[in-house]
Amino acid sequence: MFSERGVDCPGDLPAPSDPDLLVRVRAAKAALGDRVFVLGHHYQRDEVIQFADETGDSFKLAQRAAANPDSEFIVFCGVHFMAESADILTADSQSVVLPDMAAGCSMADMAAADQVDAAWRTLQAAGVADVTIPVTYMNSTAAIKAFTGEHGGTICTSSNAEKSLRWAFEQGEKVLFLPDQHLGRNTAVLGLGMGLDDCVVFDPHKPGGGLTAQQLRDAQVILWRGHCSVHGRFTEQSVDEIRAKVPNVNVLVHPECRHEVVLKADYVGSTEYIVKTLAAAEPGSSWAIGTELNLVRRLATTHPDKQIMFLDRTICYCSTMNRIDLPHLAWALESLAADRVVNRIVVDPQTAKWARVALDRMLALPGVGAVPTATAG
Ligand code: 13P
Ligand code: SF4
Numbered sequence: 001m002f003s004e005r006g007v008d009c010p011g012d013l014p015a016p017s018d019p020d021l022l023v024r025v026r027a028a029k030a031a032l033g034d035r036v037f038v039l040g041h042h043y044q045r046d047e048v049i050q051f052a053d054e055t056g057d058s059f060k061l062a063q064r065a066a067a068n069p070d071s072e073f074i075v076f077c078g079v080h081f082m083a084e085s086a087d088i089l090t091a092d093s094q095s096v097v098l099p100d101m102a103a104g105c106s107m108a109d110m111a112a113a114d115q116v117d118a119a120w121r122t123l124q125a126a127g128v129a130d131v132t133i134p135v136t137y138m139n140s141t142a143a144i145k146a147f148t149g150e151h152g153g154t155i156c157t158s159s160n161a162e163k164s165l166r167w168a169f170e171q172g173e174k175v176l177f178l179p180d181q182h183l184g185r186n187t188a189v190l191g192l193g194m195g196l197d198d199c200v201v202f203d204p205h206k207p208g209g210g211l212t213a214q215q216l217r218d219a220q221v222i223l224w225r226g227h228c229s230v231h232g233r234f235t236e237q238s239v240d241e242i243r244a245k246v247p248n249v250n251v252l253v254h255p256e257c258r259h260e261v262v263l264k265a266d267y268v269g270s271t272e273y274i275v276k277t278l279a280a281a282e283p284g285s286s287w288a289i290g291t292e293l294n295l296v297r298r299l300a301t302t303h304p305d306k307q308i309m310f311l312d313r314t315i316c317y318c319s320t321m322n323r324i325d326l327p328h329l330a331w332a333l334e335s336l337a338a339d340r341v342v343n344r345i346v347v348d349p350q351t352a353k354w355a356r357v358a359l360d361r362m363l364a365l366p367g368v369g370a371v372p373t374a375t376a377g
Contacts, residue, residue, distance in 0.1 A: 012335075014327045021326045025051055028333035036336060037071035039064060039086070041078035042271040043292040043321040048077050048329055057272035058082055058138045059157035062359070065089050065096070073097060073336050076345070077324045081108045083345040084142045088352045088359060096345045097336065099328035103320050105139050107256075110226035111179035113143040115204040120151070122202075123176070123222070126213035131173040132222070135164050137180045139228075142347045142355045144178060149357035156362060158183060158255050159270035162191035163365045165221075174219065176202075179226030186255045186262050188221045196259075201225050230318045231256035234290045238312040239264040242288040251311065252277060253290030261290065271295060281306055292318045 014021060029036065029051060039061045040052025049055060054064045058078075065074055065086035074096045076083040080103060087096040123129040134153030136144055145155055152171060156164030165187050168175045177184030181201055188194045200219040202209035209216075216222065234257050242249055252267040252274055262268050267277060274291060281287065283305040289296045290311035300308040310316070335342040347355065 013331045016325065016327050018327070018330075021330055024330045025326065025333060028330065028337045031337045032073070032333065034070065035072040036075055036333070037064075037068050037073070038075045039077060041082065041321065042275060042295045042298075043318050044077045044324060045294055045322060045326075046298060047326045048324050049298070051329060052077060057157065057159055057270040058085075059159045059270065060272055062086065062089060062138070062157075063363070066363070069094070073341070075099065075329075075332055075336075077329065079103045079105045079108075079318075079320055080345070081105055081139055081141060084347050085138065085145070085355075085359060087345045087347050088142065088145075088356050095341050097332050097341065098324075098343050098345050099332040100323040100325075101343050103323040105320060107137075107139045107180055107226050107228045108141055108144075111140055111144050111204070111224055113141070113147065116144055116147050116178065119176070119202055119204060119209060119224075120147075122208050123216060126216040128174060128216050132176050133168040133172040133174070134176045134178060135161075135168045135184075136178045136358065137161075137183055140179055142351050145355035145358050146351045147354075148178070149354035149359075149361075153358060154361035154365075155358045156183075157270065159272060160362065160365055161187040161255070163367070164362060165192055167361075167365060174222065176222045176224070178224040180228065180256055181223040181225055182227055182231070182258055182262075183255050184221060184223040185259050186257075186268065189259065190262065190268070194220060199223050228256040230292055230316055231290070232258065233314055233316055234258070234261045234312055236260045236264055238290070239288075242309070242311060246286050246288065246307070246309070249286040249288050250281075251288050251290070253311065257290050265290065275299070278303055278306065278308065292316060292321065294318075294321070 038051055038053045040049045040055045062085050066089040074086055076086055076098050083096050083098040134148040134151050136148040136155050138157045154164050185199055198220040200211055200215050201223050203225040231254055239251055251265040253265040255268050278299050286307040288309050288311045293316050296310045
């Protein structure tokens with residue numbers, strides 16, 4: 001797990017109890033001026049997000065990083081794979097900084113480069129590699145993105161997965177979808193109208209992925225056996241219970257949720273889609289949201305005219321997103337202001353070259369939207 005390889009910050013990390021933290025962050029950011037651009041993912045803590053120059057889902061943040069050639073430093077308040085993508089999309093003269101190196105993603109860790117290479121050899125042995133296009137979720141390491149670029153595939157995010165999948169089926173006959181089986185399945189079935197039995201799950205921990213060559217030949221979408229530990233917690237029961245408790249509640253979930261949950265929801269989309277949907281919702285309407293808790297709490301505070309609640313009673317922060325806090329942000333910005341670049345994310349040039357090919361294919365897809373809504377409710 002990436003988080004286990006986390007790098008401790010040097011001793012000058014301010015104490016969380018430091019009463020001057022807000023003032024320190026404000027001062028360091030002001031001292032840096034236009035030299036720094038702070039990006040904040042929607043799952044970040046309130047204490048951090050207030051300092052973001054731009055907030056967004058992973059697609060929007062990748063776009064904004066790429067659109068900022070003049071900032072010397074991009075401070076990425078999010079997780080490691082997002083900062084890696086920002087480094088790939090920015091110039092060598094720009095430094096991307098992740099305030100806490102332990103901010104990884106358990107889903108991204110579920111597809112290691114050697115596992116994916118071995119899986120590809122399995123596909124070759126089954127005679128299907130030549131007609132298979134990899135589609136890799138943004139939540140993946142740069143090495144897996146590079147594999148994708150080198151094998152003719154594209155990256156996708158939760159806001160453009162359907163477009164990416166359609167593009168891939170124009171290039172080949174099958175898709176290897178990495179590493180989130182749920183986003184892959186939800187998009188194939190709800191977006192492209194495929195059947196559940198058009199998809200198979202490739203388990204990297206089993207010989208041959210746990211599949212026969214014939215199963216690989218018959219499948220249209222080969223889903224990697226990865227998932228999000230946060231969104232995997234929502235169940236059909238969570239949806240049933242909230243519907244019984246709150247009449248006319250709208251259930252809105254992220255497409256990393258399991259297929260059964262998405263089927264029971266009224267709306268499904270990326271974090272940016274969730275933010276926009278709630279902003280446009282009728283005053284007085286009720287919403288149960290199936291995504292990370294920092295975002296749901298912020299939405300409830302931002303829209304007091306709407307009843308906004310968490311889909312499940314289980315507390316559900318993304319622990320790695322939460323690693324970025326005020327002390328780490330203060331430390332990163334003060335270090336930059338003192339001309340010390342700390343926690344720089346650097347993707348090696350060969351990996352970056354092929355990962356960029358895959359990312360550019362995604363960025364070139366026409367239009368960006370949410371995954372289509374589920375039909376239930
Ligand atoms: P979004 O692209 O929807 O922000 O999702 C990123 C993520 O990690 C969700 O768990
Ligand atoms: Fe990764 Fe899940 Fe956290 Fe998103 S919510 S960053 S997929 S662990």
